[in-house]
Amino acid sequence: MKVNFYPGCTLKTKASNLERTAKASMAILGIELEEMAEWTCCGANFSLANDNIMKMAAPIRNLARAEKVGTELVTICSACYNVLKRANYAVKNDSEKLEKLNLFLEDGKIQDNDDQYHGKVNVLHLLELIKEKIGFDNLKKYIKKPLNGLKVAPYYGCQLIRPQKELEIEDQEAPEILHNLIDALGGDAVDYSMDTECCGSYVEVNRPKEVWLASYRILRQARAAGAKIMITSCPLCLYNLDKHQFDIEKEHSDFKPVPILYFTQLLGLALGLPEEELELNGTKVDPRPVLKESGLL
Amino acid sequence: MPENTKKELNIKPEEILEIIKDISGQDVYVCYQCGKCTAGCPMSENMDIMPNQIIRLLQIGAFDELLKHNTIWLCASCLTCTSRCPKGVDLARIMEAVRLLLLRQNVAYLNASDIPEEDREELPIQALVGAMRKYSP
Numbered sequence: 001m002k003v004n005f006y007p008g009c010t011l012k013t014k015a016s017n018l019e020r021t022a023k024a025s026m027a028i029l030g031i032e033l034e035e036m037a038e039w040t041c042c043g044a045n046f047s048l049a050n051d052n053i054m055k056m057a058a059p060i061r062n063l064a065r066a067e068k069v070g071t072e073l074v075t076i077c078s079a080c081y082n083v084l085k086r087a088n089y090a091v092k093n094d095s096e097k098l099e100k101l102n103l104f105l106e107d108g109k110i111q112d113n114d115d116q117y118h119g120k121v122n123v124l125h126l127l128e129l130i131k132e133k134i135g136f137d138n139l140k141k142y143i144k145k146p147l148n149g150l151k152v153a154p155y156y157g158c159q160l161i162r163p164q165k166e167l168e169i170e171d172q173e174a175p176e177i178l179h180n181l182i183d184a185l186g187g188d189a190v191d192y193s194m195d196t197e198c199c200g201s202y203v204e205v206n207r208p209k210e211v212w213l214a215s216y217r218i219l220r221q222a223r224a225a226g227a228k229i230m231i232t233s234c235p236l237c238l239y240n241l242d243k244h245q246f247d248i249e250k251e252h253s254d255f256k257p258v259p260i261l262y263f264t265q266l267l268g269l270a271l272g273l274p275e276e277e278l279e280l281n282g283t284k285v286d287p288r289p290v291l292k293e294s295g296l297l
Numbered sequence: 298m299p300e301n302t303k304k305e306l307n308i309k310p311e312e313i314l315e316i317i318k319d320i321s322g323q324d325v326y327v328c329y330q331c332g333k334c335t336a337g338c339p340m341s342e343n344m345d346i347m348p349n350q351i352i353r354l355l356q357i358g359a360f361d362e363l364l365k366h367n368t369i370w371l372c373a374s375c376l377t378c379t380s381r382c383p384k385g386v387d388l389a390r391i392m393e394a395v396r397l398l399l400l401r402q403n404v405a406y407l408n409a410s411d412i413p414e415e416d417r418e419e420l421p422i423q424a425l426v427g428a429m430r431k432y433s434p
Binding site: 013049079157162164173201205210 | 319320321322339340342343370371373374375376377379380387389390392393394397406407412416420421422423424425426427428430431432
């Protein structure tokens with residue numbers, strides 16, 4: 001089965017291992033992520049201004065192009081998911097906004113490249129695709145290397161789950177989808193209170209020290225709950241949570257770094273992808289010692 | 298207070314709430330100052346005034362006072378406050394409206410050139426695009 005796939009800017013640069021491990025894992029599950037034609041960056045965060053819809057032009061143009069292929073668009077980066085799905089929600093519930101944006105897209109069209117959007121696309125996160133098209137119970141059949149009860153902290157962050165009314169993926173205070181994935185892979189999903197706490201997001205660009213403190217709180221909680229490793233779907237969460245761990249360790253002698261992976265790397269590991277295809281060398285905190293200790297590498 | 302927000306704003310004080318309402322779609326007087334937004338805010342530890350105080354200062358018309366603090370620039374737009382407000386106030390939109398009120402006056406909080414080259418190389422594109430959308434006109 002082929003699905004229309006929107007990678008987004010970060011999966012083509014810093015998080016290319018997220019894209020590759022997702023594609024390789026999904027191929028084992030019989031799903032081909034086919035990159036949509038002529039996509040552009042979605043804008044990275046959803047504008048919260050009511051009086052100006054220009055920042056919705058990029059996500060809606062992408063949805064218009066996706067609509068030519070079908071009614072489903074799958075994405076993996078939490079921020080892309082948030083932006084595409086919120087823009088979609090906005091125009092599906094406000095025909096005036098949709099009309100204005102279509103007029104704008106009409107003005108900018110290149111030759112016969114018609115970019116009108118009709119509100120027919122459903123934006124899905126890869127986790128939703130796995131849940132709906134494969135099913136977590138059924139996923140167990142494909143597992144070659146069960147995770148041996150490895151204690152994994154699921155980290156949702158904010159973009160994947162909030163606002164619940166518009167994204168509808170999960171309960172924003174008690175999400176389960178990553179927990180369910182970990183359990184299906186034979187791991188032990190750790191419960192801790194900070195799994196939906198924001199990592200500090202783009203504030204990292206200007207005030208890294210403040211983000212570092214937010215990361216410390218999240219990682220400390222996960223550790224205290226027994227986590228050996230953490231997974232996420234967001235390249236910025238991965239970056240923020242990973243980056244400052246050695247600085248944190250210097251200031252807090254009781255802190256032990258927590259390796260962070262994309263959920264697709266853990267999925268690929270359990271599905272039996274060879275180690276070199278898992279690209280486990282992208283973070284400052286090396287996940288390989290923990291995986292070796294658990295007999296998984 | 299960041300140097301570049303000291304620039305004089307070309308807005309009459311009596312117009313400020315009207316502009317905030319236009320941009321955010323939110324009525325600041327709905328807030329009854331329970332502080333739940335502040336309680337759940339992941340960045341509040343480093344803010345010099347708390348998220349609920351941003352609304353309070355708007356309610357009493359103390360916009361100049363509000364601008365002396367770093368709060369709006371530490372907000373990460375994570376929507377925790379928005380999702381938990383018992384009165385349905387979308388504080389993330391109010392924070393955005395205050396930022397935009399300044400940015401639309403061409404007051405940049407951060408320019409791309411302010412980001413060290415080493416960071417520009419290392420940061421995910423998602424962070425750079427996101428920050429420029431929140432911090433520059």
